[in-house]
Amino acid sequence: xxxxxxxxxxxxxxxxxxxxxxxxxxxxxxxxxxxxxxxxxxxxxxxxxxxxxxxxxxxxxxxxxxxxxxxxxxxxxxxxxxxxxxxxxxxxxxxxxxxxxxxxxxxxxxxxxxxxxxxxxxxxxxxxxxxxxxxxxxxxxxxxxxxxxxxxxxxxxxxxxxxxxxxxxxxxxxxxxxxxxxxxxxxxxxxxxxxxxxxxxxxxxxxxxxxxxxxxxxxxxxxxxxxxxxxxxxxxxxxxxxxxxxxxxxxxxxxxxxxxxxxxxxxxxxxxxxxxxxxxxxxxxxxxxxxxxxxxxxxxxxxxxxxxxxxxxxxxxxxxxxxxxxxxxxxxxxxxxxxxxxxxxxxxxxxxxxxxxxxxxxxxxxxxxxxxxxxxxxxxxxxx
Numbered sequence: 001x002x003x004x005x006x007x008x009x010x011x012x013x014x015x016x017x018x019x020x021x022x023x024x025x026x027x028x029x030x031x032x033x034x035x036x037x038x039x040x041x042x043x044x045x046x047x048x049x050x051x052x053x054x055x056x057x058x059x060x061x062x063x064x065x066x067x068x069x070x071x072x073x074x075x076x077x078x079x080x081x082x083x084x085x086x087x088x089x090x091x092x093x094x095x096x097x098x099x100x101x102x103x104x105x106x107x108x109x110x111x112x113x114x115x116x117x118x119x120x121x122x123x124x125x126x127x128x129x130x131x132x133x134x135x136x137x138x139x140x141x142x143x144x145x146x147x148x149x150x151x152x153x154x155x156x157x158x159x160x161x162x163x164x165x166x167x168x169x170x171x172x173x174x175x176x177x178x179x180x181x182x183x184x185x186x187x188x189x190x191x192x193x194x195x196x197x198x199x200x201x202x203x204x205x206x207x208x209x210x211x212x213x214x215x216x217x218x219x220x221x222x223x224x225x226x227x228x229x230x231x232x233x234x235x236x237x238x239x240x241x242x243x244x245x246x247x248x249x250x251x252x253x254x255x256x257x258x259x260x261x262x263x264x265x266x267x268x269x270x271x272x273x274x275x276x277x278x279x280x281x282x283x284x285x286x287x288x289x290x291x292x293x294x295x296x297x298x299x300x301x302x303x304x305x306x307x308x309x310x311x312x313x314x315x316x317x318x319x320x321x322x323x324x325x326x327x328x329x330x331x332x333x334x335x336x337x338x339x340x341x342x343x344x345x346x347x348x349x350x351x352x353x354x355x356x357x358x359x360x361x362x363x364x365x366x367x368x369x370x371x372x373x374x375x376x377x378x379x380x381x382x383x384x
Contacts, residue, residue: 005059012101020035022034023065026103028068029064030071031048035138039143043097070309085101089114110162112191115260116287149177156181159182160185190239209249220233220268226360240272259291259296260291263375265311266307305336308336348383
């Protein structure tokens with residue numbers, strides 16, 4: 001059936017979150033199934049899924065479930081995810097789920113406890129903070145894996161997310177059976193022994209262009225090890241060299257933009273350029289207000305804007321002229337506008353910032369002040 005709907009995601013894709021909630025896509029707001037109480041093979045009978053589909057068949061988005069794309073289209077005139085589904089998966093069977101695209105997050109298994117993360121997404125944080133109810137073992141995982149494996153031959157696109165997806169044995173099983181033409185996108189902290197990973201042979205046998213590595217890393221050297229607790233800069237750089245050898249054009253650096261890197265951005269970019277990295281994506285910090293630029297006074301935001309502009313200019317000039325339109329820094333324009341026009345009256349105080357740093361420092365052998373003297377200087381000058 002040729003699509004005339006708002007979006008084909010409710011027929012062609014699923015997102016399975018680390019907490020067992022099943023959604024139509026990675027930005028869908030509604031829970032169409034809860035695997036903690038429902039079996040995955042009941043997905044087609046989900047009243048919520050049927051409601052979303054019925055609206056789609058009328059060409060109308062579900063205002064709650066589709067709020068992200070609706071907002072993106074209002075602000076930018078374009079929704080990348082909706083366009084992706086309607087372009088690549090325009091055909092669908094209105095009565096059945098044809099699993100072509102999966103965003104898969106088995107649980108919160110992760111070897112790191114990054115400073116801005118939480119026990120919800122990191123089993124290491126759950127252990128540190130003794131959150132027993134957030135352990136990675138889920139009773140539905142075997143049933144879910146069997147259900148997906150039965151349909152693996154139809155999957156054209158798989159997004160592996162975590163926790164840390166390359167430490168999850170369920171993904172090893174999937175990589176053995178997915179069609180070689182399936183496009184696999186991996187969001188990874190790359191802080192493990194990649195060369196001895198059990199699924200490495202299954203990754204290497206696939207066409208290189210069909211694997212995309214999205215590397216979550218925000219800093220370099222000692223700052224990197226502070227922010228991403230449990231990681232080793234040496235291990236990361238070894239892995240980057242290995243990726244450059246096997247997937248030279250399919251790697252991107254995904255940075256959470258915050259006070260952890262805002263004043264060192266240019267040097268961070270220069271360092272990753274030495275490993276052949278050309279694709280960069282800046283993402284907002286959703287939590288931890290004291291480290292969020294949105295809660296800094298205009299004087300600090302203006303300094304951060306200068307660093308962003310300087311980094312953008314360097315990145316542009318460092319690229320081959322033919323590549324400049326292909327490798328913009330994703331997200332940087334939004335941050336430049338936001339830092340200039342932000343009018344948040346709830347600003348971080350110096351005491352709040354220092355309390356946050358003290359909490360971070362308890363997990364690190366090297367204190368924040370020693371690693372970010374430039375940030376400390378600004379905080380002491382500009383925060384009340």
